[in-house]
Amino acid sequence: MRRRNILALLMAAALCLCLLAGCGSAETTDSTGTSITEAATIADLKGMKIAAQAGTFHADALNQIENVQGSTYPEFADLLTALKSGAIDGYIAEEPTAFSVCQSDDTLTFLPFMNNDTGFTATASDVGIAIGLKKGSELREQINAVLAEITPEQRSALMEQIVRLSSGGEVTEFAVSAEEPENPTGTLRVGMECAYEPYNWTDISGASFGAVPISGEGKDGLYANGYDVQIAKYVAARLGMNLEIYSIEWDSLLPALESGAIDAVAAGMSPTAERSAQIDFTDTYYESNLVVIIRK
The missing domain is CATH 3.40.190.10 (Periplasmic binding protein-like II)
Structure with a gap:
């Protein structure tokens, strides 16, 4: 009986590990099933968890994404932490910031949207x-x-x-x-x-x-x-x-x-x-x- 309990526990633990591994490798997708890494326009971000720095135009731009699960953070360091932890799917930034961040961390990349075209509507x-x-x-x-x-x-x-x-x-x-x-x-x-x-x-x-x-x-x-x-x-x-x-x-x-x-x-x-x-x-x-x- 004791052996069976131990065996059952081991099998349950193995199953949990497999499930966790599957969760960690799953790609974020929008409501249409498009992977965020394949997003070509901001329309492809529909329903995703996107964040921005509070008190900036970036935070206002969140509303341009349909059904966005938007959130704001006080500092860019907080946004980076949230992204790497999986709390958000991505965050809005200036292109130079993206170049700098992604050159320093090879686990990150960015979606190269163009203002007033594939990306956000914005003025000078x-x-x-x-x-x-x-x-x-x-x-x-x-x-x-x-x-x-x-x-x-x-x-x-x-x-x-x-x-x-x-x-x-x-x-x-x-x-x-x-x-x-x-x-x-x-x-x-x-x-x-x-x-x-x-x-x-x-x-x-x-x-x-x-x-x-x-x-x-x-x-x-x-x-x-x-x-x-x-x-x-x-x-x-x-x-x-x-x-x-x-x-x-x-x-x-x-x-x-x-x-x-x-x-x-x-x-x-x-x-x-x-x-x-x-x-x-x-x-x-x-x-x-x-x-x-x-x-x-």
Whole structure:
């Protein structure tokens, strides 16, 4: 009797393992049976569990997916954790972010949708990023004049370099750069998350090429780098100013700007109508497609 019980337990355990293995290997499909890895348009994501960062246009774009099981997370790191754990099927991101994430993790890939075609309906203000300034800031015209110096080719080349750098590749020069002023006329204080590769991130074990020390209490030994950082460096240098970078949580960026704690926000932020009612924005300095990052 005892032997039979043991044998039964062993068989039950083996059956459970087989079932678990089957669950782990099953591909996510939409309501029509299309695998998410085969999705060619956002219509193929119907009914799937797709997420986005809270408080962004990405979160609004979720509603463009029919019957989506949508959810939001406060940080991109949380989205990545949710995806890898299987809590979600994918999450919306800018194409450069997808390149950076997928180059760093070979278990992930992304669906290369094209805005206003196979992908999400979006305007330049939805997917472009700009520098945020306090209402009525005199810096707006000055910064716009500096941004106008940067050609579309330079902007694209800089993003390619930044993606390579964020993925552990070597970069020895940037397509957009300027000499720091010998006699600065002031300091430009810029806020960003320092947690949104490749736009901005934190170096915790030494500075990567072109990184800037993060200012503020408790930030000793930490450096900021990314596309936003290099644009901020260029703008500050061309304005004849020193640059200070401050690491601030996403939801606290606009309050910090309005309170005068910082002079500008450069955080991969889109100049949406809602934000533009609260702060001023410069012209955009990069525009991107929205894609969906998924497991392979």
